Amino acid sequence: MVGAGRGQVTGLVTAAVLVLALLNVAQSVFVPLAFAVLVIALVWPLQAALQRVMPRLVALLITLLVTIIAVVAVGSSIAWGLSVLGHWLFLNAGRFQTVYIDWTQWLEEHGVAIAGPLSEQFNVGWLVGLLQGAAGRMNSVAGLMLVVFISVMLGLLEVEDFKRRLLLRSVQPQGAMILEANFRIGAKLRRFMAVRTFASVLTGLVVWIFARFVGLELAAAWGAIAFALNYIPFLGPFIATAFPTLFAIAQFESWQSAVFVFVGLNLIQFVIGSYFEPRLTGASLAISPFAVIFAVFFWSFMWGLPGAFIGVPILICLIEYGAQVPATRWIATLLSGNEGSGDGGN
Structure with missing residues (x-):
């Protein structure tokens, strides 16, 4: 019995490793699929409501148009912010070089040596190349979105047929469990994204006001970047805080001002992320902070x-599906922050 149990565990671990390897190698297939499923879960209520009063294809066209507008609004904000940032950086890169040299000399005077290659790399070309790399990633994301929208269009046309297949007697009781889990996942994902959008708008607005108050240049760009990056938990706010701090060092040429900017931006992120968001999401979306970071x-x-953007929605799906199966319900309970999430019905 012990040997059989070990063999089963080994088989499960091997299967999990192979699945993860497949997800990584074939990410060009699975990433658009995952995003398409997320978008379908978010916009299906709109599609269902519209097709009750108009032809199905017309409703689909309106739903896709609304979706494109929403995605373009988020993508354009960060693209515009990076373009403004790149132009300012190209014109003022000498400030960073001067500050870097001054700080390097100060550190060397106090016994902290800076590696030579790092000093040679920190120049205008390196900074411009960094922004070009970011622009290239934005272009790859744009190509991804095209594939996603095609998948969303086809998926929205099949949602009702898929529901009917899940209700067939031949797929019970698994069909009913999947349908119930899908319903709950859709509701949770829509609430999660609604709260995240509100928090992102609020974060961008407050960051813009704060940047103008302290006299930080490119205040509107910092607000737009903070708005877009806030959709990525932990990593997004960290980047949206680190970059303005670095620019504050070059603009004010004072570490005291940079520290004030750093503390102020982190305070904004902490208040909105740790106070407002948990109260808006409520207990139904409570997830272990460690699980979110992981x-x-x-x-x-x-x-x-x-993957950083879609990591938490995937976690929500795993928790909900796990709560439907008695064998994995304990895992769902550990991952969630709600003690009652393991009953599969709350």
Whole structure:
């Protein structure tokens, strides 16, 4: 019995490793699929409501148009912010070089040596190349979105047929369990994204006001970047805080001002992320903070920037599906922050 149990565990671990390897190697297939499923879950209520009063294809066209507008609004904000940032950086890169040299000399005077290659690399060309790399990633994301929208279009046309197949007697009781889990996942994902959008808008607005108050240049760009990056838990707010701090060092040429900017931006992120968001999401979306951090970093490792964005929605799906199966219900309970999440019905 012990040997059989060990063999079963070994088989499960081997299967899990193979599945994860497949997800990583074939990410060009699975990343658009995962995003398409997320978008379908978010916009299906709109599609269902519209097709009750108009032809199905017309409703689909309106739903896709609304979806494109929403995605373009988020993508354009960060693209515009990076373009403004790149132009300012090209014109003012000498400030960074001067500050870097001054700080290097100060550190060397106090016994901290800076490696030579790092000093040679920190120049205008390196900074421009960094922004070009970010622009290239944005272009790859744009190509991903095209595939996603095609998948969403086809998926929305099949949702009702898929529901009917799940209700067939031949697929019970698994069909009913999947249908119930899908319903609950859709509701949770829509609430999660609604709260995340509100928090992102609020974060961008407050960051813009704060940047103008302290006299930080490119205040509108920092607000737009903070708005877009706030959709990525932990990593997004960290980047949205680190970059303005670095620019504050070059602009004000004072570490005291940079520290004030750093503390102010982190305070904004902390208040909105740790106070407002948990109260808006409520207990039904409570997830272990460690599970959220792990999901963001793990899916970032697997799929890059798209993985960081979709990591938490994938975690929500895993928790909900796990809560439907008695054998994995304990895992869902550990991953969630709600003690009653393991009953599969709350």
